[in-house]
Amino acid sequence: MTEHVKARPIKGVHHAAYRCRDAEQTIWFYSDVLGLVDPTGVVIETVPGSGDDDPYLHLFFRMGNGEFLAFFDAPGSADPEWFARKESFDMHWAFEVDSEDDLLAMQERIQSFGVSALGPVDHGFVRSVYMYDPNGIQVELTYRMKDHDAILDNETKKFDTTLAEWSRRTRAMKEAKFGAEAIDRRSRSVAA
Numbered sequence: 026m027t028e029h030v031k032a033r034p035i036k037g038v039h040h041a042a043y044r045c046r047d048a049e050q051t052i053w054f055y056s057d058v059l060g061l062v063d064p065t066g067v068v069i070e071t072v073p074g075s076g077d078d079d080p081y082l083h084l085f086f087r088m089g090n091g092e093f094l095a096f097f098d099a100p101g102s103a104d105p106e107w108f109a110r111k112e113s114f115d116m117h118w119a120f121e122v123d124s125e126d127d128l129l130a131m132q133e134r135i136q137s138f139g140v141s142a143l144g145p146v147d148h149g150f151v152r153s154v155y156m157y158d159p160n161g162i163q164v165e166l167t168y169r170m171k172d173h174d175a176i177l178d179n180e181t182k183k184f185d186t187t188l189a190e191w192s193r194r195t196r197a198m199k200e201a202k203f204g205a206e207a208i209d210r211r212s213r214s215v216a217a
């Protein structure tokens with residue numbers, strides 16, 4: 026058995042990064058509409074690692090807790106099709122607000138910019154409104170409902186069983202679709 030170094034605490038998200046079509050358009054959505062202040066960024070002339078000459082702007086928005094949302098405005102390598110609206114199961118993120126009052130105020134604000142913000146949708150532990158950013162990424166705003174922690178704690182207690190039953194139920198479909206080796210827990214991330 027391989028001895029592993031003890032895992033050190035992962036404190037949170039430093040940044041999540043996606044492509045954008047245009048930095049100014051993206052700043053309009055995240056700063057003017059959603060209110061993330063003081064966007065910042067740097068222009069970098071060559072791609073790290075490969076050294077390819079493909080200048081890009083790396084754009085950062087700081088959220089209230091100090092974490093960042095980041096974008097690459099890199100038109101040289103961009104495929105226009107990437108910016109088509111992506112299914113929520115394929116990609117979305119959820120910003121957290123404090124309360125129902127804040128959620129509804131933000132929904133009204135977003136709609137006043139002509140951006141459609143659907144909902145609120147009640148998920149039992151959170152309530153959310155949904156919209157798309159200019160890059161085809163679904164963005165959710167959500168707040169924690171009263172029983173948020175109790176509901177998740179209760180699910181956590183039985184999650185071993187939930188997961189085992191789900192894996193049994195879906196294994197054959199996944200093997201048929203992806204191949205048994207592709208869903209081996211080590212194969213995808215260990216291979217070079």
Ligand SMILES: [Fe+2]
Nearest residue numbers: 117118119165
């Ligand atoms: Fe979500």
